[in-house]
Amino acid sequence: MSQQITENPAQRELPRTYDPASIEDRWAEYWVREHLFDQPTPRNTSDAPAFTVLLPPPNVTGNLHMGHMFEHAETDILIRWRRMCGDRTLWLPGTDHAGIATQLMVERQLATEGKTRQQMGREAFVERVWQWKQHYGGAILSQMKRLGASVDWSREYFTMSDQLSVAVKEVFVRLHEQGLIYRATYIVNWCPRCQTAISDLEVVHEEQQGKLWEIRYPVIPESGDEPVQFLTVATTRPETMLGDTAVAVNPDDERYRHLHGKRLRLPLVGREIPVITDAWVSADFGTGAVKVTPAHDPNDFAIGQRHGLEAIDVMDETAHMNAAAGVYAGLDRYEARKRILEDLEAQGLLGAIKDHTHAVGRCDRCKTVVEPRLSKQWFVKIQPLADKAIAAVEQGYIRFTPEQYAKTYFEWMRNIHDWCISRQLWWGHRIPAWHCGTCGQITVARDTPAQCAHCGSAQIVQETDVLDTWFSSGLLPFTAFGWPEHTRDLDVFYPTQLLVTGFDILFFWVARMIMLGCHFMLDVPMPDGSERTLKDAVPFREVYIHALVRDADRQKMSKTKGNVIDPIEIVQKYGTDAVRFTLASMASPGTDIAFSEARTEGYRAFANKIWNAARFIFMNVEKAREAGIEVEPSALGVMPAAASEAPLEARWIVSALHRVAAEINAALESYRFDEAASYVYQFFWGSFCDWYLEIVKLRLDFSDSADKGAAKEALTTLLRVFESSLRLLSPFMPFLTEELWHALYQDEPPAKSIALSRYPQPQPASIDAEVESGMAALQDLIVSVRAGRKDLGVEEKAQVPVRVRTAASFEALFTANQAIIERMARVSAVEFVAKMPEGSGARTTTHFDVQVIYEKQIDAAAERERLGKDLAKYEKGLASAERQLNNEAFLAKAPAHVVDGLRKQEAETRLLLEKTRRALEELNHTK
């Protein structure tokens, strides 16, 4: 037993204010050390429903930022909630090898040592990257541990691990066998800095102020032509003209009809090129004539294909001009542009220069301007995969929240292009293809082949390209569970239930997981051996797309702006729970989060409130024990029910607890973190602390003269409601609730963690509307008295008598709970009267009139103003109600409950109006 206490990190002395720093590290370590959230492979598949979530793998190069923390907070809330609801939960963590980013990182490191990867050679470089990964690659995951993410650390994956590499190879080979992978010369986005192809998605477009240059191309005269004629083209990229192989005009453009079929002399180069017609050319753009450079522009490439044009590459892989550029060879593309313009100018071939904004594509990773480049690359023929992926969402097998993202998804999926999967990098999954030096054919194989599959030659070398990082991460939902083996994990945990991620990787990752999951998992039979259909081939059933975390001024956080909030810093300042709660409370779907410290401060106060409620409760447990009263721990851990003879506040708080549990469960069910947070906040602070705790002080009298049975009952309800509240709060505030829960059980809790206890489930029978409305009337009275006291300027501490006029039923209620009124409103005596109380200090509601008796004269002017405002409000309300009630169409068409409600409201408003008018008249008489 003493062993357990030393192992248990709860501390006993509760300081006056909550200090998160003093408890969080201990619990974070405890959760990991005790393997509380591990989910071993179950023996059978039919037990509890599986709730599996795959962590979007952070880059090994990354550090945890606010976006991660937000994403993880939401996921953790859901997973802790489902775990407490009894599901078999698994949150699977891991990291992504991040090809370009990691290679870039290590290259930079090498640069500081004066080395390059080329000097080192491929093998040594890759070895170096592995070392780097060992050393720095775990940053985000260790930050997650500190923040208490309830993931299964025993299952951590890495996209370049041996097991996942085997799976990646298998996928490549199968797709190749199925004819869905091909190698072709195509124009791709090329990053001259990274010296690799990148996919369309890795290019970020940005509007930029540029120029549109007009260049005159001389027409080669035929017999009968005017001697000197020009065709003027407009271009944003004059340096590519060296590779022009045609000029295109729109076939319907009358201006150029006379030039159809003519040939031009390419300036500076001297090559003859044809004038061609192509409908793609817009007559409105520039001069209506465009130069065609198939090797340096995707549109031109397409034109070139259509017209059988030669593609002349004039640049090398570093975007310097190559030998084909003649005298410009060796120049950087921008230097070449300058020189070419000068030379054209000198020859009088440069026309107008116009300002022009156009979108420039940059490498997502290093921001270098992308150069479209003709090269041999590997592609996935995507349409067959996209078809299944579209069907899966159309048929509702995958649901997006917020729903609008399904539209975005369809839009992209239906206009999808083949996926360029090869990258000219060293860090990544090397493509399992071997080129034959003898016959030139390619052998694709799972295991390193000894000879060419086509000619048997041993002269084979492996492809040097690696695969796009997203190719491997797109497989994770099944490869992480052991595919291509048909494992039990795959049976139990696939499809995963939920994916929580940002819209920025909707296409990169989410869409590709859907395509690859649907494609490959269709071939894996169901656990019972039956054939798998699309419904169960999907990688996840739900996708929750979270918002972006911005700064308090709604600005995107960026390093250059310097407005990045470091989550760890903010957590150290306010506590993890407060930050989590802030994020949750602001997470309304579809709206970005403007993260504000002021808000976090507010939730730190909430944490402190919970802490102090606990201190108060523990203090009373102690007092009770001294008086020989103890509540058995076995009485806790369940949803409390209230006996009908229990005091009003006890029945009320129990009812409110059941109600709020229902609300929170429903909110979480629909990803309404903001609502869930608001409900639990409102309940704990607004109901439990402000009212119940204050009232229950009346009952916690453990002195010898007191009714000890009643005191014990009160203490029991208090502890049960509080213990339930902790469980209710736990997914949102795991650290604080863990600490207090252990303390509540005096370090002998029924489970190793509150996270392993049950989430409060409401019993409809325990929600008592009558008790709640009775309590509401009582609260109303107390608030009215307090307000009346303020009107009269009664000192805070003074006890004063009040007069109340009300119906018999309320009189009974108020009489039965007079002690509460006296305590909560500092009332010395309650007198029930039959007549409307006259004079100052009166307040009136539909259920009662109440007057505070106090000799001090009121501020008549202030009172008149207040009553005047009320009067205006009532008059307006009454007029509006009457207008509708006098409208026959309304009476005929509106539903009965609306009409009844309005009638009731009208009557009540009329009553209040009359009372207020009388009070105002009286005020005018007396003064």
Place this chain on the structure above:
RNA sequence: GGGCGGUUAGCUCAGCUGGUUAGAGCACCUGCCUUACAAGCAGGGGGUCGCAGGUUCGAAUCCUGCACUGCCCA
């Protein structure tokens, strides 16, 4: 250029398929160190729901147009 959002209190946001007098937190004002909590308690002020039309008995909510604003794709 195509598409998707947003515009409600000083700030950040709720407000479900149209229905009774539009809510919350923070901030603000006033009074309280009432021993769980001043990171607190109590009371209070503050909005013609971006603009203009339309549909309806009834519009913050539905439709159309406009303005401003954000994002995605090309």
